[in-house]
Amino acid sequence: METPQMTNTMPRIGDIAPDFEALTTKGKIKFSEFAKDKWVVLFSHPADFTPVCTTEMSGFATRKPEFEALNTELMGLSIDSVHAHLGWVQNVRENTGVYFDFPIIADLDMKVAKLYGMLQPNESETAAVRAVFFIDPDKKIRLIMYYPLNVGRNMDEILRALEALQIADKYKVAMPLDWKKGNKVIVPPPKSLDELNARLADDSLEKVDWYLAKKDLEPVS
Structure with a gap:
């Protein structure tokens, strides 16, 4: 695997996804070893226990089988502790029956958020925007989406784009x-x-x- 060049710029389409180790709701994960031979959709949200984020994470969770059918693993992130993540996961499961069964990075030191340009200072210096990175099995970034704090993502579009990338590669x-x-x-x-x-x-x-x-x-x- 290529070693990404560390620069002050945000990752771009075609770059090798920056590697990192992080504590998640599924334990400690080294990204370069995560989901071998699979695609990854890495996405950030501003904060746990917030309304828009709850709808989005629930959307990823309920449609997880569709991502799995496309050989894709999900990985979330916010600048919260793992204890906050666990409490939020359990709160949503108790209230709605939806279970966030994918790793959510506890990025309290903002290391990963900064590495991936998820912090946009004119939006917030302490909360990640709603970024989505589509990363192929070679750990190359293939598509990037950014949304502001107050606009939720479109899950149909995320799945459509993912499938389009895969079919474009195949044919x-x-x-x-x-x-x-x-x-x-x-x-x-x-x-x-x-x-x-x-x-x-x-x-x-x-x-x-x-x-x-x-x-x-x-x-x-």
């Missing part, structure tokens, strides 16, 4: 606006005259123009 294609599983995908543009002529002759493609063509995929297992 070497791209996804158009508003793509959902089952929709046509965009095939790469031709890079030579031979490829251009082959495309023009391919009746299986939906051709908007020579550089923009779509196709159906076979069912994805």
Whole structure:
């Protein structure tokens, strides 16, 4: 595994996810050893026992089987103690029946939040914004989302983006606006005259123009 270069900039798409060790609700975890051969969705929330965060964490928890079906592990984070995390997990389970059965990082020293740019000073210097990092099995960051403290995330979009990344990797294609599983995908543009002529002759493609063509995929297992 590549060793990430430590800089003062936030991680970017294409970077190797910064490694760390942290105490979580599932015990101590070294990130580079977590979820081997799997994708990881690493996400932060501002604080335990808060309304929007409770709805979001409940959303991740109730839809965890959908992430598992996409070979993906969940990992949360906030700048709270592990005791606060455990109390919150139990409180939500008692009141709603929803169980946050994934590790939540206790980032009291803000080490991981700073490492991943989850602290946005103009929003808050002590609470993490609602960041989402999509990290592939090679521990490369593939997509990043940031939301402010007062706007909850969209779980459908998180799952849609995750599936789009995986299908794009598998079939070497791209996804158009508003793509959902089952929709046509965009095939790469031709890079030579031979490829251009082959495309023009391919009746299986939906051709908007020579550089923009779509196709159906076979069912994805």
